[in-house]
Amino acid sequence: MKLYFSPASPYARKVRVSALELGLAERIELLPVTLSPVSPNAQLREHNPLGKIPVLLTDSGEALYDSPVICEYLDALAGGGRLWPAAGPARWRALRRQALADGITDAAVLVRYEQTVRPEALRWSEWIEGQRLKIRTALAELERESLEGPFDIGAISIACALGYLDLRFAEERWREHQPRLAGWLAALAQRPSLASSTPA
């Protein structure tokens, strides 16, 4: 298999962490790409018309995206039910948490585009504030929830979203308002799948 990724992409990191947890990493060749919403990558678009990473090319040459689809595919390839709980309350909780975490990342990426890609004269503070509100409210929700339990796709997504905040928004100091969440991440940080994929 081949994975189009970038080292800083939190969505691609979900796939890399999943592959490591499932013992599949050695079967995946990593193909780095650089891109932005205004500088598309023609080769990547042949596989994903949306021009986004991650994209997985399976051994039969089929292209899979986006990150939830790839992560569930890898889980099934490893036997199923390991990082993606079977149907039932555990599955809906894990998938709802994945959506919450990916939503934090989506909002953070939009803020990043606004602050670094868009010309300075065209930036809109209300847009940034609206996205920041989503991030703050979602972090507060995660602080309230008990995140104990298996390291499933929900937990992986949360860890990757927080890692992205640390990479791009360190000045936000999310740990000060979410000490319990900070403790949860610290306890996981030495896990090889997370430690080896931390963006620098």
Place this chain on the structure above:
Amino acid sequence: MKLYFSPASPYARKVRVSALELGLAERIELLPVTLSPVSPNAQLREHNPLGKIPVLLTDSGEALYDSPVICEYLDALAGGGRLWPAAGPARWRALRRQALADGITDAAVLVRYEQTVRPEALRWSEWIEGQRLKIRTALAELERESLEGPFDIGAISIACALGYLDLRFAEERWREHQPRLAGWLAALAQRPSLASSTPA
């Protein structure tokens, strides 16, 4: 169950179509909300910190989001494997198509925000062009693919994405470049789930 939605939301329409197809619509009370990324809805945020629709409140009071999670939950509630194929090639194809269709919608919504919500002086043509390129390339991919087969979550997502283009970007005339895709949608248009949920 209760569903926070808006009549024009293509993501919420996926849920409404799924519920109708699965015979669950009568069990879901529809709660309309209006919101934008810069005018959040406080009541909605209590259930989804990201402040996005759709949100489903289950009979046990749990909040589920986003649209893929809700749609899969409803499918499981109806016995499973009806709109969401079980693991295997059919599942990955349906989920990849859902991601492609939702990606069209994501890009179209970003264009809509840029053109109608953001102050005119702060609009960036390159951003709009970048998102439009995603839409055009994705439509071209759908035109190439054979979409015959069961009306699953992939097909539902594609129909809802195209319906959103018809609602907000009619002047783009996507049918002129995608006649085969247009024929596919036309053949489905009288399906009660789609006909009764068409945004106006």
